[in-house]
Amino acid sequence: MKSNMAVPPGAASVLAVIALSGCASGPNPDDPYEDFNRQMFAFNDSLDKVVIEPVAHGYRVVTNEPIREGVGNLTDNLNEPLTFVNHVLQGQIPDAGATFGRFVLNTTIGIGGIFDPAAAMGIYRTKEDFGETLGKWGVQPGPYLVLPFLGSSNPRDLFGKGGDIALNPLNYPEFESDDEIRMGVAILGGLNAREGVIEAIEEVRNQIDPYTTVRRLYDRTRAQDIANAPIQPEETEKLSESELDF
Amino acid sequence: MKMFRKIGLRSLAAAAVLAAATPAAFADKTSEAYVQANANSVLKVLNDQSLSQTAREAKFSEYMNKFAHMPTIARRVLGVNGRSISDPDFDRYYKTFQVYAMEVYEVHFDQFRGEELRVVGSKDDDDRRSTVETVIKSSQTGKDTKVYWDVLRSQDGASYRVRDVGVDLGGSVLWLAQEQQAQFESFLNRNNGNIDKLIGRINVLLADMEQRKKDGRGSAIKQNG
Numbered sequence: 001m002k003s004n005m006a007v008p009p010g011a012a013s014v015l016a017v018i019a020l021s022g023c024a025s026g027p028n029p030d031d032p033y034e035d036f037n038r039q040m041f042a043f044n045d046s047l048d049k050v051v052i053e054p055v056a057h058g059y060r061v062v063t064n065e066p067i068r069e070g071v072g073n074l075t076d077n078l079n080e081p082l083t084f085v086n087h088v089l090q091g092q093i094p095d096a097g098a099t100f101g102r103f104v105l106n107t108t109i110g111i112g113g114i115f116d117p118a119a120a121m122g123i124y125r126t127k128e129d130f131g132e133t134l135g136k137w138g139v140q141p142g143p144y145l146v147l148p149f150l151g152s153s154n155p156r157d158l159f160g161k162g163g164d165i166a167l168n169p170l171n172y173p174e175f176e177s178d179d180e181i182r183m184g185v186a187i188l189g190g191l192n193a194r195e196g197v198i199e200a201i202e203e204v205r206n207q208i209d210p211y212t213t214v215r216r217l218y219d220r221t222r223a224q225d226i227a228n229a230p231i232q233p234e235e236t237e238k239l240s241e242s243e244l245d246f
Numbered sequence: 247m248k249m250f251r252k253i254g255l256r257s258l259a260a261a262a263v264l265a266a267a268t269p270a271a272f273a274d275k276t277s278e279a280y281v282q283a284n285a286n287s288v289l290k291v292l293n294d295q296s297l298s299q300t301a302r303e304a305k306f307s308e309y310m311n312k313f314a315h316m317p318t319i320a321r322r323v324l325g326v327n328g329r330s331i332s333d334p335d336f337d338r339y340y341k342t343f344q345v346y347a348m349e350v351y352e353v354h355f356d357q358f359r360g361e362e363l364r365v366v367g368s369k370d371d372d373d374r375r376s377t378v379e380t381v382i383k384s385s386q387t388g389k390d391t392k393v394y395w396d397v398l399r400s401q402d403g404a405s406y407r408v409r410d411v412g413v414d415l416g417g418s419v420l421w422l423a424q425e426q427q428a429q430f431e432s433f434l435n436r437n438n439g440n441i442d443k444l445i446g447r448i449n450v451l452l453a454d455m456e457q458r459k460k461d462g463r464g465s466a467i468k469q470n471g
Binding site: 207211216 | 375398407418448
């Protein structure tokens, strides 16, 4: 097993802090660790503003759209085996077959996944991870969490991330400088993804309460990914008399 | 302005005719006609190059105030706080909210500037409420986007109000007023319901929006194109 499968340094202490901060229940039943989460959200946001966002802007300057698309295709292709495994675990055999076909086609004809000839043939990318598999199996997400460096999560998805590392077949082959190469690909993929959401994150920062926006978006997106279907927000409020008074 | 009024009158006339023709059920067709005519009018205002920026914004604001009932929306997005706020506090908040809401709606509608909205269906939620489904091409992405309209009908059945607008984001609908309500409530809850802090926060965002306009940066959504 490779070193990147190990529990991230500091994870235990982070979980301990979460557990302790959770003793004082927050005012929001949907977000019992809100105080802790907001602190981590502010930390991550500051880190992003100071380090990641400027680098993403620089990356945009020195690359063009075809290059960024190629990088995105490459990193997505490296996740296809993980998607394949999770399709199997979810009993979605036709999707697993399609994913396997995509990986073979794109890795060969698509030159290591830089290009996406499979999509041109009508075999489109699906994405599954172990957090979604757990959700499909009926595991509840648990409380919303924001973790330093990792961002939005919940206990199910946090456990799922560990599962993703363990389940991805591409994490097992050993070769010279394998850790460095995997790290480099992960950083490049992350940078490429961050570049793609420069405007979206700026828009989120321009909300009244960016934290609430991100929390709601994360919960809804994950629920949608697990259901593989649109999830509409629940209309909990009834129409007030004043609204109908016209 | 004439065109503006003309379209408004046409839509009201069309709504009245359709309402008379289908008196028994909540008029899906009339609410559809209302949305189709009025939403397209709003989009035309945004694309009216004969107007100055200031005149365009004024007209957009005027039309939105007719299309939706802004004081009701302003109170609704406060959530439970909207029931207890004093009238003077609400008035101060409303002045700021109205400007903010117009800016936000303008940004969202601007991505459909110059495009024609089509009604593709609707459903009655109850006897005075209907959800109208429309499709419009984004002028930025070139893709069709579904936009939903939560429409209320007046007691006499002669007029309508848009209660909320939902934009489809890849299968998940983002209802603008609902999202605003979640954020406003959360903000107020964390600030002991202090309306002045909320007004202050809105003013910070408005100042940022104004600075963007001066810098020619537009909104983040506009840049996305």
